[in-house]
Amino acid sequence: MNIKRAIVVLSIVSILAMLSPETASAGKDPEQPAGETIGLLWWPADPTQSMYSFSKDMDKCLMRYLLKAVPRFSLVRHEKIQDMLYPWMEPGTQPENEQDFAALLRREDVRLRLNGLGVRFLVAFSGSTRTEDWQGGIFCGGGYGGAGCLGFSWADKKTALDAVLWDLADIDRPESAEASESGTSIMPALLLPVPIPASTQSGACRELGKRITAIIKARQVEQDID
């Protein structure tokens, strides 16, 4: 009976976890264009980054941050924008530089598509996390009496992110933002090695989100003055 209950509880927890956190926190459907929208796009997409897992994490994180920071905007995530701009945002067809990107945004069919989603700002983000080799040492051994490890290891980790923000009302003035965060992952071993990874991605993402928010707010002030 207890096992059954546990399975039911686990299922409910999994379903809740599958619901995107931004939907829950913002209390509105972020994919639904209501008024002005910010589109997120992973560009330049790195084709060697298999399955785009890094971009998915960043997409989620930026989305969560921007929904709180600029609540009057709806957000459209990377996958949707990539689909709407197909075939122009695949690894083999994406614009090579900012000039090509601007040329793509000037295409009438592209503008119509983005306007249909209500996109005012397009945030093209990119980046990576680099982990250095592990330092220190852990020694493991075993015998008839048992087995275990002893030692301490660490590795430096750095996440660097950058973004170009395109205001579709003013394509000729893209703005750039960068953010990075460093940390050290540690692995103490006392009987068993316990890895404690440094969380650099969320810090870098928050910092980038802050900078993007500042640019968007500045653009809105400019617009209000005009």
Next chain:
Amino acid sequence: MSVRKSTRSRATPRSRAWGPGFWLVLMQMMVVMSCSGTVKVPDTQDAVPLFRPIDAKVAKSYAAKARLTEVETALFRARVGEISVRRFDQAFDAMFTATVAAPDWPPWQRVDMRHVDGIVQLEEAMADIKLGDDAGMPDFVHISYKACLYDNRANAVQCWDSSASQAHKRSVGECLTDMSVCIGRQLEIAVRDAVARMMVQVENDPVIRAWETQLATRETGP
């Protein structure tokens, strides 16, 4: 007291259902599920692809060599032909102002095709899938296509080749429950990319734009 007894006696068969036998069967099912089946890839995408359409009515055809392509590994089968046909069907619809399906039999080369301006045919769809392992060797997917456009007298106007690859290093336990889902995602990325590369090539192909102009001149001519 008697009530308690009867409650206990009803609970016993239920708890047996969750006994070691149940878990053994469940584990076996999971292993079988992870090691068999067909790779599933999303059919098409929601939005119509962006393309400056070629002003022509064409018949869409898929050569058997492309349609029936399959890759079989020890763990699963990937119906690459089927996946590709669905993707190209959507791409061809976006590329031309009007499309119809070419006859299955007899082959379109043997029938009068003057009711259309041309025939676009997916000639080849080739795929290579190399499975990696959990120790760091990545799973690898490579896709290549060849498509041709013919005029309505079966003369080739232009052919295009495109290809794309995807390599993915599994994280621990990532593909444990269903290997075909992992490969399916990679296959989807590679197919999307290869079809996109072909669309971009076609859109920028001066031969096709010249053919389009030629068609327009013929229609408006004396």
